[in-house]
Amino acid sequence: MIERALAGFVLAGALAFGARTARALSPSGAVAALAVGTAAASAGWGWAILLIVFFFLSSALSRYRRAAREARIAGIVEKGDERDAQQVIANGGVFAAGAVVAAATGNPMWAVAALGALAAAASDTWATEIGTLAGGVPRSLVSLQPLPPGTSGGVTVAGTTASVLGAGMVAAVAHLTGVGTAPGAVFFGGVAGSLADSLVGATVQERRWCDACAQPTERRVHSCNQPTRVVGGIPGARNDFVNVVCTMVGAIVAVLAAR
Numbered sequence: 001m002i003e004r005a006l007a008g009f010v011l012a013g014a015l016a017f018g019a020r021t022a023r024a025l026s027p028s029g030a031v032a033a034l035a036v037g038t039a040a041a042s043a044g045w046g047w048a049i050l051l052i053v054f055f056f057l058s059s060a061l062s063r064y065r066r067a068a069r070e071a072r073i074a075g076i077v078e079k080g081d082e083r084d085a086q087q088v089i090a091n092g093g094v095f096a097a098g099a100v101v102a103a104a105t106g107n108p109m110w111a112v113a114a115l116g117a118l119a120a121a122a123s124d125t126w127a128t129e130i131g132t133l134a135g136g137v138p139r140s141l142v143s144l145q146p147l148p149p150g151t152s153g154g155v156t157v158a159g160t161t162a163s164v165l166g167a168g169m170v171a172a173v174a175h176l177t178g179v180g181t182a183p184g185a186v187f188f189g190g191v192a193g194s195l196a197d198s199l200v201g202a203t204v205q206e207r208r209w210c211d212a213c214a215q216p217t218e219r220r221v222h223s224c225n226q227p228t229r230v231v232g233g234i235p236g237a238r239n240d241f242v243n244v245v246c247t248m249v250g251a252i253v254a255v256l257a258a259r
Contacts, residue, residue, distance in 0.1 A: 012040075024082065032089050036089070040096055047177075062125075072133075076149070093244070094248055094250075115171070116193070119166070119186050119190025120189060120194055120247050121250070126166030127194055131158050137156070139156075211226070
């Protein structure tokens with residue numbers, strides 16, 4: 001395990017450096033990715049391969065027709081394409097911790113939890129990236145009222161379909177690499193986590209308003225460089241918090257389904 005951790009540190013460092021060069025990660029995001037990647041490799045090379053596939057596919061989706069996507073959601077979303085440390089940990093922290101505990105204890109339920117968390121992160125990421133690009137009017141998962149593209153808690157047919165594909169991708173790759181023994185449970189946990197993300201995003205996540213532009217946003221400072229104010233949700237409950245909930249729900253539901 002120690003030898004894998006050292007080799008994983010070198011590999012994760014090279015990949016994090018490349019991602020930083022390509023501006024897929026911020027400096028803090030590269031450091032966090034190094035930690036998550038090293039943890040995954042220490043658990044086993046199958047875990048590392050799964051994490052690499054998740055990262056590269058998610059990054060590719062975020063960069064595909066990026067200009068068109070940004071034109072639709074730039075004034076809404078809080079952060080850009082360069083994932084920072086909070087985003088990396090929010091999406092990969094539960095996965096990395098579960099993988100390490102699974103390797104250390106040999107308990108397969110920890111492996112299912114780790115995979116459910118990553119499946120939820122993939123499901124949510126794919127839903128966001130594809131859903132905002134494919135078009136269609138998002139509707140609130142709670143009220144079914146139309147929302148501006150990019151608003152947390154909004155769902156579309158294309159985004160929901162993408163969420164299913166994202167969860168399925170993790171379940172399939174985990175099965176092929178031999179780190180997963182309950183692909184159905186992992187898939188179910190991933191989809192459940194993505195739905196929880198939308199539910200919490202629609203009800204709990206902090207919602208803000210720009211008085212200068214008369215537009216909703218998640219940004220504390222809007223694209224017009226004017227400060228925004230909280231108009232709903234719980235102040236301080238931002239997108240990274242919602243992503244942590246998403247992965248935790250994915251982990252818990254996967255374990256319950258496996259049992």
